[in-house]
Amino acid sequence: MAKLLIDKDTCTGCESCIPACPFGALSMKEGIAVVDEKCNFCGACVDVCPVSAITLEKEEKAVTIDTGAYKDVWVFIEHEHGKVASVSFELLGEGRKLADVLGCKLCGMIFGEKVDDFIKEAVAYGAERVYVTESPVLKQYRADPYACAAVNLIRKYKPEIVLFGATTQGRDFAGTVATTLEVGLTADCTGLDIDPETKYLRQTRPAFGGNIMATILDYPNYRPQMSTVRPKVFPMPPRDDSRKGEVIRESLPMKEEQVRTKVLEFIKGTETVNLVDAEIIVSGGRGLGNAENFKVIRELAEVLGAAVGASRATVDAGWISYEHQVGQTGRTVRPKIYIACGISGAIQHQAGMRTSDIIVAINKDPEAPIFKITTYGIVGDLFTVVPMLKEEFKKRLGR
Amino acid sequence: MKIAVCIKQVPDTTDVKINPETNTLIREGVQSITNPFDEFAVEEALLTKEKYGGEVHVITMGPPQAIEVLKNALAVGADKVYLVSDRAFAGADTLATAYTLAKTIEMVGGVDLVICGKQAIDGDTAQVGPGIATRLGIPQLTYVSKVKEIDLANKKIVVERMLEDGREVVQSTLPALITVVKDINEPRLPSLLGIKKAAKAQIPTLTAKDIPVDENRIGLKGSPTWVMKVFSPEARGGGEILKGELTEVVPLLVKKLMDSKFIK
16 A cells, blocks of 8 residues: 655655645644545655655556557547537547557547448548447447447457547446446546656546646556547547548447347437537626526627526526536536626636636626636626627628 | 435535645635535435435545535435545545445445436546446446436336437436436535434444455555646636727727637
């Protein structure tokens, strides 16, 4: 077991380590630092201690598997309602870079009933080889048969890295696959690269609502290294339909009778643009005052072809449905442009939108925390400013 | 009907502030709370019990002080609570955590439905729910916004799942595991009597010796992943406040946004 050791004689009681601990595991006792059960052995305190009083003892694990047997970077090609999720293409773009550094192949993994079109697309976006399992049982995503197909392929062909989109489907699916294989899975990554020395995958992800970042590695006894990656973090790679790729097919070792779930119905949302896919989001907050006033937000959103977002306060007040909520207990979004109208910008709201490329805020209160993270801000009454914006965009866009 | 709920104690990030000079988290005065999504999980278990009868068993894994979240669960009406706490469990990633919780649920025995929150607000992984289901060998229904029907006689459950672009109605066999989103219910507040009862309750601690676990699959030892480093994200400084008459400022903002080429 790992141990965090604090040398009592060296510790000066300077307290530098206390705020550095992301888990709140350090405190002062009789003038020296002490560690409690919350310690996660991340070593953040080791680096900040000015007198090197803290050491982390980690048990070295003997490598018992043949890591060399694991090759290639795989990307799960997710599709729903006949369309491939764009995050899958973004991952092929990023996967290409990882495969180039490792000197291996970039491969796609596709499941479904009839997936020929998806195979072509995966190849066009960079997959050199595509592993495919087709079966009527795989027509719609369900964890049971999809995980069965993936585990079957991964055990047989031994990829070194497998990437999934951190979507509803990807997060449901990857957790099952990783647990079945008993390997690591790093959620919601926003950065991936290869350690130049060890050639291991370094996975960087936000935690604590985006207040800290952590870089996570897999011990070499666990392969493949698997991550889910947030949509819209990596750019779409160029599409080239002249590319050729190899296709490897395996059958599904599961029958419909063995699947424990059945999809009865899909009820499509009423919004034309959904929050997660939106390039532009116009969001309303408490400043709107009532449900009716969301029409101000909707009108601007319509002109821009944007999705409508909302703060927690408006959802809790019943002004708009939960699907629209952005933030810690709602959805995490990453549009190109996020326009916050009448939203003060509590840290929980920021957790859901702070990585948007451009943030615009319109708020009466110049002290509103939202202005601390905005690209452009206007201090003013949203009921005056938002309609003016709408008219100006209409004019510029000729709509 | 026997229901198990897994909950987690997390820092109340409302209070987490960043020291602008060192760019580190200031943790002083940060309260610990029940993970918000887990409150919906506990409430759904109580609602299910009220409708179909049965017992609600609430489990948490964490340091000794995590007992507080169990007291809250008792105060709102949980029948039995378990604190899974041992130095040997420390440093567990999602694989080891899911394993330990699954083993605890097996020990509770005869569970028809496991309920978890969609994700915890500190780690944000959403991996422990599917991990527990896989370890238990039961189906998982994640992102559930409504439990439509439970048919105990035929061992079936029908739920609505919240997806990116709509809702999916799914039927599953029981026992099953569901993870819930905020839309599913409104958690009740504890009664005064409930709070008094919870304060007096003796809560047992289950250690690695009490649960039939394989010691190679728990804690740091059973975790495939490790944190190489933690750091503060690049600070996103406040940008430009456009000042002046709105008749000038609004066209200026529109021009800046049009120049970004993101508007098509």
